[in-house]
Amino acid sequence: MATWKDLQLNLQSGKTIDQAERTLLEAEKRCWRDVLTRLISIIQSLAGRNLAFRGSSKTLHQQNNGNFLKEVELLAKFDPVMKHHTECVESGQFSHSSYLGNIIQNELIASISGKIMDTVVTEIKQSKFYSVNLDCTPDASCQEQMSVIIRTVKMDKAPEIKEHFMGVLVASETTGLGLLSLILKELMELNIPFDDCRGQSYDNGANMKGRNKGVQPRLS
Template structure:
């Protein structure tokens, strides 16, 4: 009974997400020891037991072992239910506070009552986030859980190239195992990276943040404040870039003050001077305003797609509307308007004049004359026009690829099948598309009967 109580305390703290132990000399004040003391007041036997010098089964090793065994039992219970169903793999990578790369593994599945479950399986450390490493982790986890890849009917990852790469990406490699199953625009990347460094300067120093707020109140009291940049989600960065544009002069003045603060701190001084150098370039301002424009459109689409009530058809329509909007901005007249806007704004802040990059020699494989002459673009405006088009092309291509995936088309077919069945329309063409994908996963005749029944509780 005493061991059962001790193990119960460990399980209770784990269930509540509370730490068991303190740190170093404060370990006796940890939740586990204090809870044991509380229970000892009502149980004389437990109080006597905890006064023993050895064999109390309260050490950190015992606690960790109880947690490990309990976690395995919970995982076995979860997996036992999943084995009778098909499932979807959901994987993402993250870096913890100790800078250790970890892979988050979740399984999504539907039970016999058609209730959807998303069960967290575990965190797995990895020394590399290459596609091959992530695929190996996925295969290893499924093997340990005794789940067959043949039961996998979907994959859910973020938009990173390592995940969605058409040749060697994680999704492609997993699909090969079972067949059913803006960062490249440098000028925008540099603007985002510099904004992130600005965010860290202000976020992790109360003195620097206070100085920025003081200068803002003095120089631009009516402008919006600086918005910290999210380091993991590209589509929500437009507001942060917008705040950099609106607070450009205040930020530059703040950096001058920060440099004085950091005279005796070489690392911080180097960071401040590096950010100042970037913000004084016209290319930085252009990248900020271009990122604000392009990512703003992408963010609007992202918000629409995250709505709980949106259908696949509605999502497709929202994507097409966003693409149409972007294509309207991808014209010479739209660029000229944007260029004039950037140049006009550059006159109000402390940035250098727009200039061409340094001359570069034509690569030998393209130099038919053999003269080795250098080449340059015709004008500064032409140079930035190419960058402008490249940014929109990247985002347009990403959206088109995301909505042209086979899995999304299957999802649309399933949605059309249900909607047509509910409304009493002919769904034979839709059901054939679904059968082509899922084959013998279900009884086709029984499915048709159930679809006919749907018309009764959902009359048109």
């Protein structure tokens, strides 16, 4: 017990023999946090303007390497953290990921998207009642997709109507029953009770507004 207590005191006062390694480790952790903070800001900037991330090249300082890497190059001209990071990438100092590749971009986008979705769902639940706006259209590969928008009234100092784009759902079945199951499953996964839905809006497709078998009469 005395030995453990001495170790605890030495760790707190920074007098252990591995203190130098611990200091280097903490410095590296701070460095990677700083890099990730800047990369997340770049992702937010590109996504907020609906710009494409990647090009035909995946290398820094190459033509057509996409908006993401171009933003990294621009930031490296003025920011010492990103400048040091890009220099390490180009000199091959990293034996692991440099956090500039396609996979980490997708992971960061998914993480940010998940956090935004959690915030949106919380706001919808605070408003309690909502309406849904559904619209189906095929993409270039003729795969039917359904966009989902939820409209709420935010009761703050003054009532504010807000619309939240919840995403695009791929519809394997384009029948009224198939689309009905799809939207109910999505609401269940988001933990948004359909009992609080007070309005519905659709396009003019028969599978949506059909009098007998469309989504609208089935949900009503």
